[in-house]
Amino acid sequence: MKIEVKNVSKTYGKKNALDHISFTLEGPKIYGLLGRNGAGKTTFMEILSGHVLATKGDILIDGEKPFDNQKITESICLIKEGDNFKKDLKVKHVLRIYEYFYPKWDNELAHQLIQEFNLKLNAKVKALSKGMESALGIIVGLASRAPITIFDEPYIGLDAASRKKFYEILLEEYEKEKRIVIFSTHLIDEVSLLFEEVLIMQDGNLALHEEADMLRNRTCSVTGKIEEVEKFISEREVIVKKQLAGMMTAYIFENEDKVNKAGLKAESIPIQELMIYLTERKKGASR
Numbered sequence: 001m002k003i004e005v006k007n008v009s010k011t012y013g014k015k016n017a018l019d020h021i022s023f024t025l026e027g028p029k030i031y032g033l034l035g036r037n038g039a040g041k042t043t044f045m046e047i048l049s050g051h052v053l054a055t056k057g058d059i060l061i062d063g064e065k066p067f068d069n070q071k072i073t074e075s076i077c078l079i080k081e082g083d084n085f086k087k088d089l090k091v092k093h094v095l096r097i098y099e100y101f102y103p104k105w106d107n108e109l110a111h112q113l114i115q116e117f118n119l120k121l122n123a124k125v126k127a128l129s130k131g132m133e134s135a136l137g138i139i140v141g142l143a144s145r146a147p148i149t150i151f152d153e154p155y156i157g158l159d160a161a162s163r164k165k166f167y168e169i170l171l172e173e174y175e176k177e178k179r180i181v182i183f184s185t186h187l188i189d190e191v192s193l194l195f196e197e198v199l200i201m202q203d204g205n206l207a208l209h210e211e212a213d214m215l216r217n218r219t220c221s222v223t224g225k226i227e228e229v230e231k232f233i234s235e236r237e238v239i240v241k242k243q244l245a246g247m248m249t250a251y252i253f254e255n256e257d258k259v260n261k262a263g264l265k266a267e268s269i270p271i272q273e274l275m276i277y278l279t280e281r282k283k284g285a286s287r
């Protein structure tokens with residue numbers, strides 16, 4: 001499927017939650033949608049899912065607008081941070097409702113995952129712990145087999161072991177049947193290896209959109225004596241630089257090989273660090 005974001009803005013009062021953003025996503029692919037608190041990620045995902053209208057611009061999914069368009073909305077499953085399900089429903093009712101709504105729903109997978117995450121079909125949503133409710137969201141997202149599946153920080157309260165299980169199952173399912181997965185999280189280092197493409201939002205704008213491998217290949221840290229590092233980075237784009245005890249480390253847009261050839265020490269930069277420093281740079285300096 002193809003998602004075209006065309007000059008989309010969303011304002012709440014005087015606040016520009018999204019500020020004329022444009023980009024295209026083509027699947028199947030796993031996207032990491034990253035950014036600091038308030039960057040506009042949730043707003044974007046809600047407009048994409050047809051839950052909220054943009055103030056200006058359009059999001060087109062295979063050429064169609066999602067709002068009030070059942071053909072498109074049944075192709076999209078958005079799992080949010082919480083409150084995905086009515087509290088009085090039982091787990092089995094939740095599964096039935098989603099089965100009814102999503103044409104590609106995989107009931108066998110849903111029941112298998114209910115067992116894996118130790119949920120009870122007869123338990124009411126309000127009786128689930130935070131982590132169990134998150135697990136139910138994850139199960140629904142995976143079993144929906146929706147061609148566009150969106151996870152917006154889907155694992156509040158879920159422990160590390162269950163999160164690991166989720167990543168593994170997500171990859172397994174993705175291999176079986178590929179789709180567009182958009183994953184928004186603040187636990188970036190935990191999941192960054194899953195991402196095939198990374199989008200970083202900042203203040204309602206898109207600060208970076210890059211294939212994850214390209215990002216890893218064209219950014220690195222360089223460490224050495226201050227004068228040597230300063231000389232090396234003088235004609236390069238610097239993300240951030242730090243000094244300690246006569247040594248300097250700079251994060252730059254450059255390939256590790258070039259740094260090594262210059263006799264300096266190169267290391268890859270975790271995507272989480274990149275996100276932090278890229279969004280600290282002034283607007284307009286980012287790319």
Ligand SMILES: Nc1ncnc2c1ncn2[C@@H]1O[C@H](COP(=O)(O)OP(=O)(O)OP(=O)(O)O)[C@@H](O)[C@H]1O
Pocket residue numbers: 012015016017035036037038039040041042043044
């Ligand atoms: N319903 C709303 N009413 C008023 N302002 C809103 C509303 N929803 C979002 N905003 C504002 O829009 C901006 C973007 O919010 P959004 O929730 O999209 O950010 P986010 O990147 O998802 O943040 P987080 O990582 O904290 O979830 C914020 O300044 C937020 O306060």
